[in-house]
Amino acid sequence: NAGVTQTPKFRVLKTGQSMTLLCAQDMNHEYMYWYRQDPGMGLRLIHYSVGEGTTAKGEVPDGYNVSRLKKQNFLLGLESAAPSQTSVYFCASSPQSGGADTQYFGPGTRLTVL
Amino acid sequence: AQKITQTQPGMFVQEKEAVTLDCTYDTSDPSYGLFWYKQPSSGEMIFLIYQGSYDQQNATEGRYSLNFQKARKSANLVISASQLGDSAMYFCAQAGYSTLTFGKGTMLLVSP
Numbered sequence: 001n002a003g004v005t006q007t008p009k010f011r012v013l014k015t016g017q018s019m020t021l022l023c024a025q026d027m028n029h030e031y032m033y034w035y036r037q038d039p040g041m042g043l044r045l046i047h048y049s050v051g052e053g054t055t056a057k058g059e060v061p062d063g064y065n066v067s068r069l070k071k072q073n074f075l076l077g078l079e080s081a082a083p084s085q086t087s088v089y090f091c092a093s094s095p096q097s098g099g100a101d102t103q104y105f106g107p108g109t110r111l112t113v114l
Numbered sequence: 115a116q117k118i119t120q121t122q123p124g125m126f127v128q129e130k131e132a133v134t135l136d137c138t139y140d141t142s143d144p145s146y147g148l149f150w151y152k153q154p155s156s157g158e159m160i161f162l163i164y165q166g167s168y169d170q171q172n173a174t175e176g177r178y179s180l181n182f183q184k185a186r187k188s189a190n191l192v193i194s195a196s197q198l199g200d201s202a203m204y205f206c207a208q209a210g211y212s213t214l215t216f217g218k219g220t221m222l223l224v225s226p
Contacts (some may be wrong), residue, residue: 031212042118042205042216043159050212058213090159102149103214105159 002026004106006091012112013081021076021109023091031094032074033058033103034066036087043090049074081113116141116208118217125222127196134181135191135220137206147209148189150180153219154202162204165189196224 007022023032030051035043035058045058049068063085065077074093078085088110092103117140127133139148150162165173165180173180181190193200201224207214 033213035216040218042218043207043214044216045213048213056212059215088157092159102161102164104161105151108157 004091004093004104006089006106006109008109009107010110012114013078014114015082017081018077018079019081019111020078021089021091021111023074023076023093023106024072025074025091025093025104026072027093027095027104028071029093029095029104030071031096031101031103032068033092033094034064034074034076035090035092036060036085037090037108038087046076046089081111083113085111086113087111116143116210116215118206118208118215120206120217120220122220123218125220127222127224129198129224129226130195132192132194133196133222135193135204135206135222137189137191137217139187139189139206139208141187141208141210143210148180148182149207149209149214150178150189150191151205151207151216152200152202153205154199159205163191193222198224198226200224 004025033048034046047066052071091106094101094103119138146167148165152160163175177194179192203219205219206217
C-alpha cells in the first residue's frame with residue numbers, strides 16, 4: 001500500500017517557469033490538501049479539495065492553482081514561479097474532513113526557484 | 115480564524131526522561147480536534163496522537179499522551195521515557211471543519 005505519493009521529490013526552476021506537482025493517494029480518501037513548509041513557519045495550507053472536481057483556497061493560495069479531476073490525484077500548479085515559492089511542498093489526504101480524521105502526508109517535494 | 119501557539123522553539127531532554135511540549139490554541143468552534151505530528155530529520159510528517167474536544171479522557175498512544183485542558187485551551191504532548199529516536203520537530207495542529215492549522219513547531223533533542 002503506497003499511501004500518499006508525490007512527484008517529483010526535488011525540482012529546481014528558474015523564475016518565470018511553470019511546473020506541476022502531482023499528488024496521488026490509493027486510500028480512497030475524499031479530502032486532499034497541499035501545504036508548504038518554510039523555516040520557522042510550520043505548515044501552511046495552500047489549497048484543498050473536499051472531493052473529486054472540487055477545490056478551495058487555503059491560507060496562502062496566491063500564485064498557485066490546483067485541480068482534482070480524479071479522486072486519487074490532486075495537482076498543484078505554479079504558472080510563473082517566483083523565488084518566494086522556494087519551499088518544501090507536502091500533500092496530504094484524509095477520509096473525510098480534517099475535523100476528526102487524521103491527515104496522512106506524502107514525503108514532500110523540495111522546490112527551489114532561482 | 116484558528117491560531118496555534120507553540121512557545122518552545124527548542125527543548126532538550128535526557129534519554130529515559132519525560133518531556134512536555136506545549137501547545138495552546140484559540141478557536142470559537144464548539145467542536146474541534148487536536149493533533150500532534152512528528153517530523154524527523156528525514157522530513158516526513160508522522161501522525162502521533164489525536165484528541166477530540168468532547169473526549170472525556172486524555173488521549174494516549176504508547177509513550178505519547180496528550181494533556182488536554184479545555185478551559186485553558188491547551189493540548190500539551192507528553193513523551194515518557196524519551197528515546198534518541200524521539201529527536202525531531204513536533205507540530206501541534208487544530209482541526210476545524212475541513213482543514214488543519216499548524217503551529218510553528220518545537221525542535222526536541224534527546225541526549226544520551
